[in-house]
Amino acid sequence: MPAVPAGNYYQQGQQGPSCWDRVKLGFMMGFSVGLATGALFGGFTALRYGLRGRELMNNVGKVMIQSGGTFGTFMSIGAGIRC
Template sequence: MPAVPGNMYQQGNQPSCFDKMKYGFTIGFCVGMASGALFGGFSALRYGLRGRELVNNVGKVMLQGGGTFGTFMAIGTGLRC
């Protein structure tokens, strides 16, 4: 059985700075969405929201958290390029 190469990017085929920033934004967006779901969900439940109000509020907080954290991760990744 042939050996699987350990490095996805061979010599001379590394991702561009823009690609790294896209990866940073994607990872930051996912982390922000997860934290928004946790904190937004607990906050909405504490305020007594139920049903459609709960889903709308948690969804809004998730998108805001994901966008914010994703943007900062993309900026941080761009500074490292």
């Protein structure tokens, strides 16, 4: 069987993603995981406290943005360290 190349970056003079691109990708991945986690934990916590309607949506949205920003920041720092 022929070997599968690891990536097309180093063929024909192309370069891989820059360090800044990796940091941005790390932030976006961390932000999306943080949003999902914030929706789960924030939703369950708000329902446990008895929030309904607009209060529920405001609280869950705030928790989603906070956890997404926090986890995205840590993922981007980790990607920057690996550069």
